[in-house]
Amino acid sequence: MFDEIANLHAKCFPEHPWSSDDFRDLKKSGCEIIMSENGFIVYRSVVDEAEIITIGVNPEMQRKGIATAMIGIIENILKNQGVKKIFLEVSSTNIAGQKLYESTGFKNVGLRPKYYNGVDAILMEKQL
Numbered sequence: 001m002f003d004e005i006a007n008l009h010a011k012c013f014p015e016h017p018w019s020s021d022d023f024r025d026l027k028k029s030g031c032e033i034i035m036s037e038n039g040f041i042v043y044r045s046v047v048d049e050a051e052i053i054t055i056g057v058n059p060e061m062q063r064k065g066i067a068t069a070m071i072g073i074i075e076n077i078l079k080n081q082g083v084k085k086i087f088l089e090v091s092s093t094n095i096a097g098q099k100l101y102e103s104t105g106f107k108n109v110g111l112r113p114k115y116y117n118g119v120d121a122i123l124m125e126k127q128l
Contacts, residue, residue, distance in 0.1 A: 001033075001035065002020035002021075002023045002024045002027075003020045004035065005020070005023050005033065005035050005040050006018060006019055006020040006022070006023060008035070008038075008039075008040055008056065008058060009023075009040070009054075009056055011056075011058055011059060012056030012057065012058065012059065013056065018054075023042070026042055026053065029044075030044055031043065031044045031053060032044065032045075032074075032077075034070060034073060034074065036066070036070075037058075038057060038058040038060075038061040038066055039055075039056060039057040039058065039061070039066040039067060039070055040054075040055070040056055040070075041054070041055045041067075041070040041071070041073075041074060042054045042055070043074055043078075043086075045078055045081060045083050048082055048083055048084045048085070049083060049084065049085050049086075049087065050074075050078050050083045050085070050086045050087070051086070051087045051088060052071075052074075052086060052087070052088040055067055055070060055071070062096075067100055068100065068103070068104055071100075071104045072104075074086075075126075075128060078128060079128050083128055084127065084128055085125055085126065085127055085128065086106075086125065086126045086128065087123065087124070087125050088101065088106065088123075088124050088125075089112065089115065089121040089122065089123055089124070090121065090122050090124060091116050091119050091120075091121060091122075092111075092119060092120040092121070092122055093119055098122065098124075101124050101126075104126070105126045106124040106125065106126045107124060107125060107126065108122055108123070108124055109123050109124060109125050110122075110123035111123065
């Protein structure tokens, strides 16, 4: 599984691919990973809050609702676990990502200046 998700991550993020060891370490640290043939989402929860660590969809399959569906899946899982709020960070240059998160109910709640190698990160949250 870790090799497959690393290969898919490299397609989604060729400028900063993560290795299978990176995903193995995330899993060991308590993160959950949901993966399909064309997409993945990595998240973690602590008590009543959760964080989306990363989400990716094969570039050839983007704009087909895969990311929206994955967010919906984890929202249902997290609600059943008593989670009340989900957080995430998205690059200020990732307009498509920002639109995805806004379309699924996330709100801009802050900014981390120069978080991604000099690029600002927008902090977003969603109440469940």
